[in-house]
Amino acid sequence: MRRKPFAVVLVLLSAALVLGGNALLDAGWGSVLRSIADRVLPNPEVTMWAPAPAAARGALDR
Numbered sequence: 001m002r003r004k005p006f007a008v009v010l011v012l013l014s015a016a017l018v019l020g021g022n023a024l025l026d027a028g029w030g031s032v033l034r035s036i037a038d039r040v041l042p043n044p045e046v047t048m049w050a051p052a053p054a055a056a057r058g059a060l061d062r
Helices: 003-026 030-039 054-061
Strands: none
Touching: 003 030
16 A cells, blocks of 8 residues: 555656756756766766777788
């Protein structure tokens, strides 16, 4: 019985965050929100590795 009020509050809070975020984005606050999110949320760095070109690979095998 106690889970239902919690679920309702969670749904209302989620809707308020989405609608409030969209209103702030429409008002021109998108860059500010992105900056805050970059500082607060963990953002893992991704390292991309490309395969060596065929010519360089042949030179390294010698």
